[in-house]
Amino acid sequence: MNHRDLQSQLAEAGYVADENLAMALYLALSLGRPLLLEGPAGVGKTEIAKALAEVRGARMIRLQCYEGLDASAAIYEWNYQRQLLAIRAAGEGEAASAVEERLFSEKYLLRRPLLEAISQDEPPVLLIDEIDRADEEFEAYLLEILSDFQVSVPELGTIQAKSRPMVVLTANGARDLSDALRRRCLYAYISYPDKETELAILARRGPQLEPRLATQIVGVVQALRREELEKKPGVAEMLDWAAALAGLGVNDLADDPASVQASIVCLLKTAADRDAVPGEVLQRLIGKAA
Amino acid sequence: MSTVTRFPARASGVAERVSGFMAHLRLNGMKAGPGETADALGALALVDAVDPDQARLALKTLIATGAEDWRRFDDLFDAYWFNAGRQHREARQSTHIRTQLRRPTIWQPHFGVDADGNASSEPESGSPGSDDEGVESTEGRLLATRTDAFTRKDLRELMNEETLRRAEIIAHDLARAIRDRRSRRRKAARKGVAPDMRRIIRKSLARGGDPLDLAFKRRPDRPMRIVALADVSGSMSVYARVFLSFVKGLVSAEGATEAYLFHTRLMRVTPALRDRDALRSAARLSLMAEGFGGGTDIAGSLSAFADAYAAKALNRRTVVIILSDGYCTSEPRKLAAALARIRRKAGRIVWLNPLKGWRDFAPVAAGISAALPYLDAHLPANTLEALSALEGEFAKL
Numbered sequence: 001m002n003h004r005d006l007q008s009q010l011a012e013a014g015y016v017a018d019e020n021l022a023m024a025l026y027l028a029l030s031l032g033r034p035l036l037l038e039g040p041a042g043v044g045k046t047e048i049a050k051a052l053a054e055v056r057g058a059r060m061i062r063l064q065c066y067e068g069l070d071a072s073a074a075i076y077e078w079n080y081q082r083q084l085l086a087i088r089a090a091g092e093g094e095a096a097s098a099v100e101e102r103l104f105s106e107k108y109l110l111r112r113p114l115l116e117a118i119s120q121d122e123p124p125v126l127l128i129d130e131i132d133r134a135d136e137e138f139e140a141y142l143l144e145i146l147s148d149f150q151v152s153v154p155e156l157g158t159i160q161a162k163s164r165p166m167v168v169l170t171a172n173g174a175r176d177l178s179d180a181l182r183r184r185c186l187y188a189y190i191s192y193p194d195k196e197t198e199l200a201i202l203a204r205r206g207p208q209l210e211p212r213l214a215t216q217i218v219g220v221v222q223a224l225r226r227e228e229l230e231k232k233p234g235v236a237e238m239l240d241w242a243a244a245l246a247g248l249g250v251n252d253l254a255d256d257p258a259s260v261q262a263s264i265v266c267l268l269k270t271a272a273d274r275d276a277v278p279g280e281v282l283q284r285l286i287g288k289a290a
Numbered sequence: 291m292s293t294v295t296r297f298p299a300r301a302s303g304v305a306e307r308v309s310g311f312m313a314h315l316r317l318n319g320m321k322a323g324p325g326e327t328a329d330a331l332g333a334l335a336l337v338d339a340v341d342p343d344q345a346r347l348a349l350k351t352l353i354a355t356g357a358e359d360w361r362r363f364d365d366l367f368d369a370y371w372f373n374a375g376r377q378h379r380e381a382r383q384s385t386h387i388r389t390q391l392r393r394p395t396i397w398q399p400h401f402g403v404d405a406d407g408n409a410s411s412e413p414e415s416g417s418p419g420s421d422d423e424g425v426e427s428t429e430g431r432l433l434a435t436r437t438d439a440f441t442r443k444d445l446r447e448l449m450n451e452e453t454l455r456r457a458e459i460i461a462h463d464l465a466r467a468i469r470d471r472r473s474r475r476r477k478a479a480r481k482g483v484a485p486d487m488r489r490i491i492r493k494s495l496a497r498g499g500d501p502l503d504l505a506f507k508r509r510p511d512r513p514m515r516i517v518a519l520a521d522v523s524g525s526m527s528v529y530a531r532v533f534l535s536f537v538k539g540l541v542s543a544e545g546a547t548e549a550y551l552f553h554t555r556l557m558r559v560t561p562a563l564r565d566r567d568a569l570r571s572a573a574r575l576s577l578m579a580e581g582f583g584g585g586t587d588i589a590g591s592l593s594a595f596a597d598a599y600a601a602k603a604l605n606r607r608t609v610v611i612i613l614s615d616g617y618c619t620s621e622p623r624k625l626a627a628a629l630a631r632i633r634r635k636a637g638r639i640v641w642l643n644p645l646k647g648w649r650d651f652a653p654v655a656a657g658i659s660a661a662l663p664y665l666d667a668h669l670p671a672n673t674l675e676a677l678s679a680l681e682g683e684f685a686k687l
Contacts, residue, residue, distance in 0.1 A: 002337065003347070023337070023347035030336045031329070038357055084497055173357075173602050182355035183321065189360040228597070230631075 015051035016201045024188035034167035039190035042234015045170040049127035059124040063113040065134035076115045079108045104155040118161035126165040132174040207246035216253045219289025233267040241266040253286045314370045454535040460678045461539025468514045482506030516547045521614035523553040523586035529644045533613045548603045552591035589624035596631040604635040612641045616658030629664035642671035
């Protein structure tokens, strides 16, 4: 298998990946290294993990990062309630050391996504989404898991991975990631797709549209990205808009300015951006795209 | 691949060429060590390495560690493997590439600044017969630059005076004074100083009244970050040297500080200022200083900042320091709009204006009067005394 095969497999699963991304994924899979994806919001960073899971027929385990995410929510935690119940139930007859042995066994371990991912028999796809939202300390936990695929639980010892998960990390640039983490990962930057790629994405994932309308939609979205906007519309927004237009029964963007203007909420998500693209500007963009 | 690549004559196999490539990347500021070389060889074995595009894609994903590297990689790749990109992608050839293979070594005087900031202006000529020599001896062989004399001011002068050092020290202290803020509230913390009785009792309920889980609290740090934007246009040129040292001081005091210079364009100089290697730091600044001493487009630069960096650089605990005289070629309305955008994300905006220290100063420049409503403070910065007085002012913010 080479990266082109992977690219076409992904295309069958409904994900249009460019050469850069296909190569990055192919190498990540072949070398067993995690893959760090960066790029603007809405270019399909999260989606790639789902497509990969589908292609590989693997389970996808997702860890959504947020500020304050800690080891007990991401890796493992002891099931305190069960342990306490067990202590009460144990009563007098049993030796204390035996009880303790029993309490700190895997039975009382709650597996959070990261531990879950390395204890699967079949290698799953592990998606660590928006890693830059988590605190820097959390990266340190990740390093052990990403380089050695093992988790240290002080009471139990080190748990080795049964299979190596395929790890995909995504980041939006909310803060700089540490060099240590970056060095362990392969890297790919996903930017907004070019016109042809975006048309292909629309054809795969969007509603059934006439080629002419599809070209118009993609043309307008691409032109909007060149405008000075606070939040540029991503691929996801483009698909939403296409679905909205299909739902409204629009066949030609130039014919129905009112519905087009109304549906623009799918693309422009702040008040300032909506003001920046009034009806006339939109009509001009549509005129150019047609 | 019909091009002839000029490898060092002693380079024999793939491994050596690849490690030469890694040295080339390292020279250009990428993080490529022996580990990466081994990985690269492994990766090349997996792809069709004879196809340059596949090799390029594979090495790119392997070596690049960030968006910046990702963008520069193609040019660096061409520069090494395609003989400085001459055959193929002439148009895309970036001017920022150092290459060790090209002959004409131009040691430009303004790159010769040593660690103490003293200029070593002794021009060094490339040693003869250096075509096939290794990597180590290539420091300073730059053919990076377009040498438009008038767009390039010698930054050497900016870095070797006592006052500059003092400006740096003042900035250093200032940055530390701003940074050390602690919250008034106490917050639950894993390792706190005080037991959090409320949480302990609440948690003990789940254990039948036994206080098994102990909770602690402490006052968390709330460090302020600094983002400095310094104007280096013509009207500011007398102050630019001091301000540059000032900004360098800010950056060196605190890891999270970001620094940008602007005239008609905006550029991020944090990595250049933070570079421990003073020589390389000066070289990088010089590269960025094209157009230094020209006109100003404050509004354009600030909105470029808001577009490209604000999401990452700003939060509610950020102090934005703008060092400028407010003379601007763009419309005041635009400046107000750009500041309004920054205002929404940043905690504080402080404008340090060298003109304000002058007697009879009134903010009549259209730019500065449009900006005033968005500023938390508009302070003088024409002398070192004024700069050192800032610490008190900042404490009030």
